[in-house]
Amino acid sequence: MALFFKPQKKTVVKRKQQLTIDTLNHEGIGITRVNKKVGFVEGALPGETVLATLTQSKAKFERYTVNKVITPSPYRVQPFCVHYNVCGGCQLQHLATEQQLAEKQKAVNSLFEKFLGDAKIDLNWQSVINSQPLSYRRTARIAVFYDKNKKEYLFGYRQKGSKKIININSCQVLESCFNNIFDVFHPLLARLKTGQSITHLQLYKTEVLALIIIRHIKPLSEKDINLIALEADKNGWKIVFEGETGQYKFTDKNAAIQAVINNKSTYILHYFINEFDIKFNFSFDNFIQVNHKVNRAMLKQAIDWLNLKNDEKILDLFCGIGNFSLPMAQRVNKVIGIEGVSSSVEMAKFNAQNNQIENAKFFCQDLNEPMAKSSWFNEEYDVLVLDPSRAGAFDILSQLKLKHFSRILYVSCDPVTLARDSKLIVDAGFNISKTGLMNMFPHTGHVETMALFAKS
Structure with a gap:
């Protein structure tokens, strides 16, 4: 008879330790060196000395939570929310708003240094697209x-x-x-x-609802x-x-408004981008940007940075409901948008038709799969636009002939995958022309970044 023994779960001795914080990582967590490991200290800020309790110990890192701030940072502020210490929604209310952005920029710099190594890339930081600090989530x-x-x-x-x-x-x-x-x-x-x-x-x-x-x-x-x-x-x-x-x-x-898309009854809402005179319809299962003000400024900046010409052709990957595709289509010869979620593709087509934009075409395809046999994949383009999820765009970037593009615009919601994917783009012969933060989620650890790459 075989005997099976269930391994005992290792209990962490929750010792307290005094720590001095070196920096913040891209999630807004304090970083230090402790016991010859990396220490992640939730709630601590750079330059602070804190008394913290160990909550997790692994071979290469340890995690701590702050019990007491012994030497506070000059940027430490009182959180405005009474639930801040227990709610998982916000992570950075204890850090002054402007310094949140400064620390996020430092974190992006560090990630690029890690992934690009000796390339010593100048990210050429531009002004932040900022948000109102409160009442921003739609x-x-x-x-x-x-x-x-x-x-x-x-x-x-x-x-x-x-x-x-x-x-x-x-x-x-x-x-x-x-x-x-x-x-x-x-x-x-x-x-x-x-x-x-x-x-x-x-x-x-929305503006009306x-x-x-x-x-x-x-x-x-x-x-x-x-x-x-x-x-x-x-x-x-x-x-x-x-x-x-x-x-x-x-x-x-x-x-809500009931519309017929592909002979299927779908309930849809809408928002306006007044700068481009575009009405975006969206359904309950479509992704839209949480911060409307920042989204509007982001679209304007993308078009300004790209300096689009009316004879150019754009490939817009992870296009969603056409958030980037349709404003850009107003300024170029043609836009091809690719998205893996079929309901978003149908909504993008509907939005193009509803706004009388005839030079934007949309296709549904999983961008993690091989693309060589796709009709759109083998066409010639001038500009590549990417707005992927947190998983990034490594799979599709590895397949594209990047040298055929003159500019690449990468809109990122995760700085780790942005830095990782940027190495592919730089290795293909591009320079980083401009980089900018977008304060889509104030007081959180989320980092939204826009990067423009131009052919060397």
Whole structure:
């Protein structure tokens, strides 16, 4: 008979240690050297001496959380949110806003030095596309969880370093129209008979609409639907219910616009980019940029940097609903947009048609797969535009004949994959012409960067 032994999980002795912080990494976590390892110290700032508790010990690194700041940084400030110490939404409220940007720029520099090595690339930093510090999020997801033991609802975000949902009473980074959403829904959930089937609320704010999608895994009673609709109406919110089958139910005919795309009924919203006189329609399952102001400035900067000519042809990869494709199509001969999510491709086509832009064509393809047999892949282009997810664009960049492009614009939401992918571009004979931060998510560890590459 064979005996199987389950290995015992190693217990970390939570010792306290005094540490001096050297720098921040790209996630906004303090970095030091401790016990001949890299130490990650959450909540600490460069130059600070802190008393911290060990929470994880591995062969090459250790993790700590701050108990006490002994010598504070001159840039340390009081967090504005009462939930900051427990909520996982923001990571940098304890650092002055302008210094957040300075530290993020240093982190990007360090990553480029790591990946490009001896190349000694000058990133030629440009002015930051900045954001208002509060009320900038036009989309957000708020979780709903019913604790059966305590017989109460948890309504809020995930706890720091955990999947656990914690109650939130306010969130100042949400668009101001949602300022009182927690005050309304905390008592409302307790009044519902079938509220335990609600999993989360998805918020959307456009120029003309404040919308809340109620997602639920079992049917809600008509009485509960009417209670929610009544409270929403008092606060100027439109409500859509998304049930367990993915079907949408509207309590107000004006809650969204119904359009026909490829003979399929789809409910869509819209936002405007006034600088280009473009109306972008989007559906509930489409990705849009969270920060509308920064998105507008980002599009303008991209076009300014590229200095597009009317006889040029652009390949726009990870094009989404046409966010970059359509403004650029107004200035060039042709744009080909490629996106792996079919619903986004259909919306991009609809947006092109709706804005009477005839020189933008869109195709659905997984950009992590081989492309050699694709018709669009073997065409000639002047400009390459990339706006990938956090995974980056390594697979497609490895396949493209990069030397055929004169300029490459890379819009990044992850500085690690940006630096990694940039080596491919530089090795193909390009220089980094300009680099700039975009403060899409103030007070968080997210780093959004735009980089322009020009052929040497």
